[in-house]
Amino acid sequence: MKLTFPHMGDFWVVLRAVLDELGLDTVVPPPSSKRTVTLGTRYAPETACFPLKLCLGNMLEAIDMGADAVLMAGGSGPCRFGYYAQVEKQALWDLGKRVDFHLLEPPQTHPGELLASLRALLGRRYSRVPRALRIGWEKALACDEVLRQSLPLRAHEDLPGVTSHLYSKAIRAVDEASSTGSIRRAVNAFTEEAAAHARPQAGGRALRIGLIGEIFMIMDRFASAGIEEKLGRLGAIVDRKMTITGWVRTHLFPWPWKRVPVPDPVKSARPYLNHFVGGDGVESVGHTVLGAKERLDGMVHLLPFTCMPEIVAKSILPQVTQDLGIPVLSLSLDEHTGEAGLMTRLEAFVDLLGARKEATSR
Numbered sequence: 111m112k113l114t115f116p117h118m119g120d121f122w123v124v125l126r127a128v129l130d131e132l133g134l135d136t137v138v139p140p141p142s143s144k145r146t147v148t149l150g151t152r153y154a155p156e157t158a159c160f161p162l163k164l165c166l167g168n169m170l171e172a173i174d175m176g177a178d179a180v181l182m183a184g185g186s187g188p189c190r191f192g193y194y195a196q197v198e199k200q201a202l203w204d205l206g207k208r209v210d211f212h213l214l215e216p217p218q219t220h221p222g223e224l225l226a227s228l229r230a231l232l233g234r235r236y237s238r239v240p241r242a243l244r245i246g247w248e249k250a251l252a253c254d255e256v257l258r259q260s261l262p263l264r265a266h267e268d269l270p271g272v273t274s275h276l277y278s279k280a281i282r283a284v285d286e287a288s289s290t291g292s293i294r295r296a297v298n299a300f301t302e303e304a305a306a307h308a309r310p311q312a313g314g315r316a317l318r319i320g321l322i323g324e325i326f327m328i329m330d331r332f333a334s335a336g337i338e339e340k341l342g343r344l345g346a347i348v349d350r351k352m353t354i355t356g357w358v359r360t361h362l363f364p365w366p367w368k369r370v371p372v373p374d375p376v377k378s379a380r381p382y383l384n385h386f387v388g389g390d391g392v393e394s395v396g397h398t399v400l401g402a403k404e405r406l407d408g409m410v411h412l413l414p415f416t417c418m419p420e421i422v423a424k425s426i427l428p429q430v431t432q433d434l435g436i437p438v439l440s441l442s443l444d445e446h447t448g449e450a451g452l453m454t455r456l457e458a459f460v461d462l463l464g465a466r467k468e469a470t471s472r
């Protein structure tokens with residue numbers, strides 16, 4: 111069996127580490143590109159969400175490289191994520207690509223199905239699980255640390271694009287690392303090289319902009335059209351709460367992390383939205399409330415075109431803006447997103463936030 115999985119930002123690094131450690135053969139698809147989008151949009155239903163199309167494109171590219179099985183997360187609730195794997199499997203089978211699907215359903219709602227999938231996947235490899243999870247977790251922490259350091263740095267880099275270059279280099283080093291020591295060295299090397307490219311900050315006047323929205327769009331730089339780089343280039347520091355370890359803590363293993371002292375976006379959203387609407391809709395509202403409390407200058411809200419939970423959030427966010435005075439720019443992205451149009455809207459938003467900040471600091 112040669113197992114593949116979608117990229118979803120740097121999540122592939124963690125997945126490959128865990129699966130390799132378990133002794134499973136993996137095929138990582140090439141980085142998402144225009145070809146990925148073309149393949150995904152050609153064979154997915156037209157109105158499917160953009161992340162589904164990218165995942166399908168990733169799978170098709172990996173199957174061309176020899177993959178014969180797919181690992182996917184399952185889901186439940188009001189949005190379409192619960193059908194993702196079925197739609198993708200059908201699309202692949204219609205093309206004559208009869209790959210096996212290994213579906214990891216959420217432990218909270220489908221524990222039995224999750225265990226059955228894990229049993230089928232792991233066979234007799236149970237003894238390898240602790241080390242696999244440990245190395246996967248170390249790599250997840252390392253990817254998040256590189257991300258955390260890169261966000262403020264982009265607004266102060268001395269060479270345009272150098273942070274993104276160092277970031278990719280660091281993620282490759284984390285991927286290739288085979289021990290805790292080499293993972294740490296990869297992060298330390300990034301810290302040192304990045305520090306050498308940081309310009310002195312101009313009196314802490316950079317705008318701080320929160321990034322919220324559907325998880326795939328936030329985590330995957332290709333899906334988000336490089337929004338972090340674009341905002342960084344405009345001199346803004348991006349504040350992004352959604353990370354790999356955050357996702358694992360919230361969605362896969364929520365129980366042991368209850369004492370982690372971070373503000374809960376679900377609770378913060380309650381005055382505006384107090385029930386689950388699927389995906390990350392509630393979190394988008396909650397993070398905007400928290401962003402206002404943290405005195406962020408504004409929020410950029412990313413949603414895939416037709417994303418139901420984020421449409422709900424989008425309809426509520428103007429009220430949050432009115433009550434708490436935090437500006438929000440909602441951007442709906444898909445395969446038709448044009449670079450120039452996106453950049454123009456971001457530039458206008460950053461200009462407005464800059465003028466607002468100056469007016470209020472007088």
Ligand code: SF4
Nearest residue numbers: 159189191389417418
């Ligand atoms: S959250 Fe939105 S984009 Fe993601 S699966 Fe649900 S509807 Fe689609």
